[in-house]
Amino acid sequence: MAAKIVPVAAVLAFLGAWERSLPVIGEIVVVGLLGASVLAAVHHAEVVAHRVGEPFGSLILAVAVTVIEVGLIVTLMVSGGPGAATLARDTVFAAVMITCNGIFGLSLLITALREGTASFNAKGTGAALATVITLATLSLVLPTFTTSVPGPEFSGVQLAFAAVVSLALYVLFVFVQNVRHRDYFLPAPGPKVRPLRPATARPGGVLVAERIEEDEETDTEDHAATPSLRTTLTSLALLITALVAVVGLAKVESKTIEAAVSGAGLPHAVVGVVIALLVLLPETLAAARNAQRRRIQISLNLALGSAMASIGLTIPTIAVASIWLDGPLLLGLGAVHIVLLGLTALVGTLTVIPGRATLLQAGVHLTLCASYLFLAAVP
Numbered sequence: 001m002a003a004k005i006v007p008v009a010a011v012l013a014f015l016g017a018w019e020r021s022l023p024v025i026g027e028i029v030v031v032g033l034l035g036a037s038v039l040a041a042v043h044h045a046e047v048v049a050h051r052v053g054e055p056f057g058s059l060i061l062a063v064a065v066t067v068i069e070v071g072l073i074v075t076l077m078v079s080g081g082p083g084a085a086t087l088a089r090d091t092v093f094a095a096v097m098i099t100c101n102g103i104f105g106l107s108l109l110i111t112a113l114r115e116g117t118a119s120f121n122a123k124g125t126g127a128a129l130a131t132v133i134t135l136a137t138l139s140l141v142l143p144t145f146t147t148s149v150p151g152p153e154f155s156g157v158q159l160a161f162a163a164v165v166s167l168a169l170y171v172l173f174v175f176v177q178n179v180r181h182r183d184y185f186l187p188a189p190g191p192k193v194r195p196l197r198p199a200t201a202r203p204g205g206v207l208v209a210e211r212i213e214e215d216e217e218t219d220t221e222d223h224a225a226t227p228s229l230r231t232t233l234t235s236l237a238l239l240i241t242a243l244v245a246v247v248g249l250a251k252v253e254s255k256t257i258e259a260a261v262s263g264a265g266l267p268h269a270v271v272g273v274v275i276a277l278l279v280l281l282p283e284t285l286a287a288a289r290n291a292q293r294r295r296i297q298i299s300l301n302l303a304l305g306s307a308m309a310s311i312g313l314t315i316p317t318i319a320v321a322s323i324w325l326d327g328p329l330l331l332g333l334g335a336v337h338i339v340l341l342g343l344t345a346l347v348g349t350l351t352v353i354p355g356r357a358t359l360l361q362a363g364v365h366l367t368l369c370a371s372y373l374f375l376a377a378v379p
Contacts, residue, residue: 002036002040003039003040003043003044003238004234004238006033006036006037006039006040006242007037007040007041007044007238007241007242007245008241009033010033010034010036010037010040010242010245010246010248010249011241011244011245011248013029013030013033013245013249014244014245014248014249014251014252015248017030017249017252018248018252022252027253027256030249030252030253031253033245033249034245034246034249034250034253034278037242037243037245037246037249038242038246038281038282038285039285040238040242041061041239041242041243041246041282042282042285042286042289043235044235044236044238044239044242045060045061045064045239045282045286046286046289047227047231047232047235048060048232048235048236048239049061050226050227051226051227051229051231051232052232056178059174059177059178059305060236060239061239061282061283061286061302062283062302062305062306062308062309063309063313064239064240064243065243065279065280065282065283065306065309066306066309066310066313066314067313069091069095069247069275069276069279069310069314070313070314070317070318071247072247072250072251072275072279073087073088073091073275073314073318074317074318074321075251076251076254076275077318077321077325084327085327085328085329085330086268086269086272086330087271087272088314088318088329088331089140089272089330089331089332089333090269090271090272090273091272091275091276091314092139092140092310092311092314092315093136093140093272093333093337093341094272094273094275094276094277094372094376095276095279095280095306095307095310096132096136096140096307096310096311096341096344097340097341097344097368097369097372098276098277098280098284098369099280099283099303099304099306099307099310100129100132100303100304100307100344100348100365101344101365101366101368101369101372102284102365102366102369103280103283103284103287103299103302103303103306104300104303104304104348104365105361105362105363105364105365105366105368105369106284106287106288106291106362106366107287107288107290107291107296107299107300107303108291108296108351108357108361108362108365109359109362109363109366110288110291110292111291111294111296111299112357112358112359112362113359114292114294115294116358117356117357117358118296118356118357118358118362119296119355119356120296120297120300120355120356120357121184121185121186121297121355122352122353122354122355123181123184124177124181124184124185124186124297124301125297125300125304125352125355126349126352126353127173127176127181127184128173128177128185128300128301128304128305128308129304129345129348129349129352131169131170131173131304131308132304132307132308132311133345133348134169135166135169135170135308135311135312135315136307136311136341137341138162138165138166139162139166139311139315139331140311140331140332140333140337140341141332141333141338141341142154142162142332143158143330143331143332144332144333144334144338145332146158151328151330151332152330152331152332152333152334153328153329153330153331153332154329154331159319159322159329159331160319162315162319163315163316163318163319163320164316166311166312166315166316167312167313167315167316169312170308170309170311170312170313171312173308173312177301177305185297185301186297187295187296187297187298242282243282246278246279246281246282247279250275250278250279253278254271254275257271257274257275258271261274266377267376267377267379269376269379270376270377273373273376280306283302283303283306286302287299287302287303290302315331336375336379337372340368340371340372340375343368344368347361347364347365347368348365351364351365
């Protein structure tokens with residue numbers, strides 16, 4: 001019942017707090033509703049995913065979060081203020097680093113602690129990683145080196161090209177993931193041991209009990225009743241409501257975040273990092289829960305799918321919005337961030353190729369994420 005009430009209450013709180021200065025108790029209530037909305041979003045996403053199956057379930061959550069994230073970015077850019085020109089770049093790059101290293105590494109860590117090694121489908125995960133690297137390079141690295149316009153930005157024609165290519169590549173990946181090679185993105189089957197069979201007599205009069213091995217792991221959720229169409233549609237509506245609440249309440253808190261960042265003497269880019277962390281909370285929690293349930297492939301689908309959607313949907317939207325937005329649109333990364341992105345690509349490739357990862361690989365990815373967060377605050 002709480003999962004149904006919280007999203008509606010959070011949206012009402014967002015509407016009531018819009019463009020208003022909140023007292024301390026109001027800020028506490030908003031933060032509490034924000035956390036509750038994240039939990040509600042994960043619950044309803046799992047209901048929808050159980051109905052439609054994988055990898056459609058991961059896709060729904062990734063796209064829903066990203067679409068609303070894009071709305072938040074555009075809203076903040078339209079309102080102007082310091083850092084508006086780089087907000088899209090900072091938020092998208094933060095999303096890429098948090099998903100490809102933070103969520104990715106956390107999922108590997110949880111699975112490796114339980115199983116010793118994390119096994120996944122290298123074909124699907126490698127294809128997703130390659131798409132993320134390509135999108136990030138085309139949209140966030142090339143603007144630093146192009147010469148048509150001074151500064152780390154695209155010209156109008158270059159931005160239009162990057163937008164079309166990004167959207168086309170994302171759509172192609174969705175087709176491959178959900179239609180053409182769907183099996184590449186499904187959890188790899190593993191052995192499951194069932195109770196002993198009744199003892200049977202073997203030659204010589206010896207009684208032998210045998211175990212039966214199956215191709216799939218035990219997962220109580222897999223055996224739960226499939227939600228009805230009505231329940232699924234209700235959860236889908238509440239999922240969207242919860243995500244709107246998450247992003248809306250993050251927008252309400254944006255002024256407080258900006259004031260806190262400025263008061264702490266931190267770079268304005270940290271605002272984009274905080275926004276990405278808030279918006280990605282539902283996917284982080286969903287990925288962690290799937291890893292705990294021995295569904296590491298779904299966790300990796302969520303991580304890389306979120307990074308891909310963040311670029312593939314944000315860049316085209318920003319390109320269209322730039323028609324009426326005032327001021328420059330700076331997309332090019334600086335030298336430090338380019339190095340971190342290149343290291344992420346290299347480490348990610350080495351992690352994915354074997355199709356198996358240990359605590360070491362998890363630690364390396366989490367270290368990269370921590371390094372990015374630290375250097376964002378202390379450039």
